[in-house]
Amino acid sequence: xxxxxxxxxxxxxxxxxxxxxxxxxxxxxxxxxxxxxxxxxxxxxxxxxxxxxxxxxxxxxxxxxxxxxxxxxxxxxxxxxxxxxxxxxxxxxxxxxxxxxxxxxxxxxxxxxxxxxxxxxxxxxxxxxxxxxxxxxxxxxxxxxxxxxxxxxxxxxxxxxxxxxxxxxxxxxxxxxxxxxxxxxxxxxxxxxxxxxxxxxxxxxxxxxxxxxxxxxxxxxxxxxxxxxxxxxxxxxxxxxxxxxxxxxxxxxxxxxxxxxxxxxxxxxxxxxxxxxxxxxxxxxxxxxxxxxxxxxxxxxxxxxxxxxxxxxxx
Amino acid sequence: xxxxxxxxxxxxxxxxxxxxxxxxxxxxxxxxxxxxxxxxxxxxxxxxxxxxxxxxxxxxxxxxxxxxxxxxxxxxxxxxxxxxxxxxxxxxxxxxxxxxxxxxxxxxxxxxxxxxxxxxxxxxxxxxxxxxxxxxxxxxxxxxxxxxxxxxxxxxxxxxxxxxxxxxxxxx
Numbered sequence: 001x002x003x004x005x006x007x008x009x010x011x012x013x014x015x016x017x018x019x020x021x022x023x024x025x026x027x028x029x030x031x032x033x034x035x036x037x038x039x040x041x042x043x044x045x046x047x048x049x050x051x052x053x054x055x056x057x058x059x060x061x062x063x064x065x066x067x068x069x070x071x072x073x074x075x076x077x078x079x080x081x082x083x084x085x086x087x088x089x090x091x092x093x094x095x096x097x098x099x100x101x102x103x104x105x106x107x108x109x110x111x112x113x114x115x116x117x118x119x120x121x122x123x124x125x126x127x128x129x130x131x132x133x134x135x136x137x138x139x140x141x142x143x144x145x146x147x148x149x150x151x152x153x154x155x156x157x158x159x160x161x162x163x164x165x166x167x168x169x170x171x172x173x174x175x176x177x178x179x180x181x182x183x184x185x186x187x188x189x190x191x192x193x194x195x196x197x198x199x200x201x202x203x204x205x206x207x208x209x210x211x212x213x214x215x216x217x218x219x220x221x222x223x224x225x226x227x228x229x230x231x232x233x234x235x236x237x238x239x240x241x242x243x244x245x246x247x248x249x250x251x252x253x254x255x256x257x258x259x260x261x262x263x264x265x266x267x268x269x270x271x272x273x274x275x276x277x278x279x280x281x282x283x284x285x286x287x288x289x290x291x292x293x294x295x296x297x298x299x300x301x302x303x304x305x306x307x308x309x310x311x312x313x314x315x
Numbered sequence: 316x317x318x319x320x321x322x323x324x325x326x327x328x329x330x331x332x333x334x335x336x337x338x339x340x341x342x343x344x345x346x347x348x349x350x351x352x353x354x355x356x357x358x359x360x361x362x363x364x365x366x367x368x369x370x371x372x373x374x375x376x377x378x379x380x381x382x383x384x385x386x387x388x389x390x391x392x393x394x395x396x397x398x399x400x401x402x403x404x405x406x407x408x409x410x411x412x413x414x415x416x417x418x419x420x421x422x423x424x425x426x427x428x429x430x431x432x433x434x435x436x437x438x439x440x441x442x443x444x445x446x447x448x449x450x451x452x453x454x455x456x457x458x459x460x461x462x463x464x465x466x467x468x469x470x471x472x473x474x475x476x477x478x479x480x481x482x483x484x485x486x487x
Contacts, residue, residue, distance in 0.1 A: 005368070006405070012369050013402035016376045020395030021437065027390045028441025034388030041384045048335050125341035127334050128386045129350060129451060130434070135338075161388065177387075177442055198451075 035146070035162040042135055043164035050123050050137060099263070105153025106265045115151075115228065116269040118142055122261045123167065132175035132197060133158075134261060139166040147226055149267045155232035155255030156180065156220060157264050168266075172258050173233065174199055181224040182233055184210075185217040191250070193218060193233050199258055201234060203250040210248070212239050218252050228267065319370065322474070326374050329473040330355060330381045333466070350454035355382050356430050357459060357466035358474075359397050360423050363404025365475065374474075375401040389441060396433035400426050416464050423463040427456035 027034040106119060120136035138144050140163045150157040150170050158178060162169040171178050174195040182193045182203060189210035191203045203218060216236045222229025238251040333354040340351045355378050362371045379394030386393075404426070431452050438444055 008369055009367065009372055009405050010402065012372045013398050013405070016372060016398035017395045017402075020376070020379070020391040020398060021440075022391070024389060024391030024395065024437050024441055027388060031388035034384070034390050037384045037390065038386075038388055041381070045331060045335055045338070045385070048331075122342075124335075124338035126386045127337035127341060127351075128353070128382070129341075129455065130438070131386045133386065176444060 038169060039162040039164040042162065042167050042169055043139075046123055046135060046137065046164070046167035102153065102263050106263065115265070115267050117148075117265050117267040118144060120144075120150075120168075120264055120266055122264060130197075132172040132178075132195060132258070133161070134170045134172065134264075136168050136170060136264060136266070137166070138266060139164050139168050141165050143268055144168045144266055145268075149227045149231070150264050151231060151267060152256045152261065152264050155234065156227060157256055157258065157261065159226055160266065170264070173254060174201055174258060179224075180227055180233060181221045182218050183221045184212050184236070185219050186213075187211050187216070190221060193252055196251075199254060201252040201254060203236070203252050204247065206248050206250055207246060208241060208248055212236060212248060212250055214239060322370065323374070323377060325473050326358075326377060327381070329358065329470065330378045333358065333469075334381070334385050350451045350458055352459040352462045353427055353430075353455060354459070354462070354466055355379075355393075355397070356400070356427050357423055357463045358470045359400050359430070360404065360419070360426050360463070361467055361470040362474070363401050363426075364419070364422075365471075367405050372398060372401050372405075389438070392434045392437040393430075395437050396430040399433050400430045403429065419467060420460040420463050424456045424460035427459045428452065431455070 103119070118138050120138040120142075122134050123137050124135045126133040136144075136150075144160055144163050146160050146163055148160045150159060156173055158170045158172040158175070160168050161171045172195070173180060173193065174197055176195050176197060178195040180193040181190070183190055184203070184206070187210060189206050189212055191206040193201050193203050196202050203212075206212060214236050218233045218236060220227035220229060220231045220233060232255045234252045234254040236250055237253040238249075240249040242249055337351065337354050358378060359375045362374050366374070375397040376394050379397035380390060382393040382397075383390045404422075435444055
């Protein structure tokens with residue numbers, strides 16, 4: 001390679017690195033541009049991902065069926081065919097049973113909390129282990145908007161950070177840039193649950209005088225205007241009181257197994273149901289606009305839809 | 316000009332294909348727990364070995380932007396790190412026996428570690444990266460090195476067009 005060519009490459013690379021640094025700083029402060037781009041790429045990739053997932057599911061199904069049939073292959077062809085049919089049917093039924101269970105838990109959550117929303121299927125995980133995110137098969141056209149909370153039967157999954165027409169990106173609660181205003185259910189201590197990656201979270205800003213124990217349930221406070229109040233985030237798995245510092249070091253294990261997500265529920269709003277009021281008077285008081293607990297729940301989602309679901313908003 | 320546009324379209328297609336494969340690997344092997352290969356860094360190494368031109372540098376940067384866009388709203392860290400890796404390869408690859416699968420895999424392993432370090436340092440300027448599980452990084456590099464021969468073949472098929480090769484010979 002000629003020295004001149006090397007010099008040119010060197011100059012171009014340095015310029016590209018400098019440009020990248022500038023872009024990083026700029027998009028770090030103005031994530032809207034990045035989100036638009038991410039939504040476009042997601043829109044480009046989601047049909048292929050969905051088709052591929054279908055194909056892979058079929059392939060894995062066939063491979064499973066083949067492995068299961070290896071033992072009976074030598075016995076009888078007729079019997080083999082029968083078993084093959086039964087195995088395929090069994091696989092289908094098992095899948096249907098698992099899906100049924102999952103959807104029931106979602107429906108149960110929907111009924112208990114009075115949540116309105118959209119059920120979505122996970123189509124892909126982020127291609128890098130540095131970020132914790134997933135893509136779902138519902139987008140702008142289905143009513144999904146940036147800042148909506150995403151839950152699964154057992155608790156919070158994350159929030160929508162970008163939408164395209166038919167798919168959306170969900171930032172998992174374990175991502176480093178995720179933050180949820182939270183309460184420890186037993187002691188009512190407040191803090192912010194931040195992601196640590198790899199299925200771990202930390203509960204920050206809980207002062208040393210607060211009593212927090214292992215296995216305590218951590219729930220959303222609703223103050224961040226993204227997650228409705230009272231949704232389960234996870235359980236305290238470790239509490240350390242360091243010798244110095246104002247706050248405790250608390251680790252939280254998410255209630256949802258984020259590595260095995262298949263169907264999720266995007267919360268688009270809350271329904272005020274008469275069952276959640278302690279008495280009929282409370283129900284009428286809410287109708288007049290004087291029941292603080294429930295109205296704060298609805299305000300959180302309906303009157304102030306969030307647009308910047310980052311830590312800055314939540315602190 | 317037409318050739319350059321065609322080259323970048325091919326790079327875009329290759330990048331998207333690899334990202335879809337990477338997505339699927341993450342989906343089926345539960346990436347939250349296990350390290351999955353970074354397929355794009357293999358393409359960067361391929362370009363660093365066989366396309367040491369300004370166009371190659373832009374291809375690397377372009378693929379980095381694509382990866383940035385596909386994972387988060389912050390554009391730049393992967394683009395910068397890929398350009399950095401290309402720069403290092405541009406000055407070192409002349410001294411390597413790049414036709415050997417083993418030496419290529421070793422370079423991919425090292426390139427993966429370097430790009431991750433560069434990515435982390437660029438990301439740290441805008442985001443808190445405290446608590447990241449650094450332990451998985453060597454495993455990611457290892458899995459990337461293992462699959463590198465396959466992706467090298469794919470990259471050769473997608474990026475190394477006959478026309479380009481002929482033009483390369485003529486310029487030499």
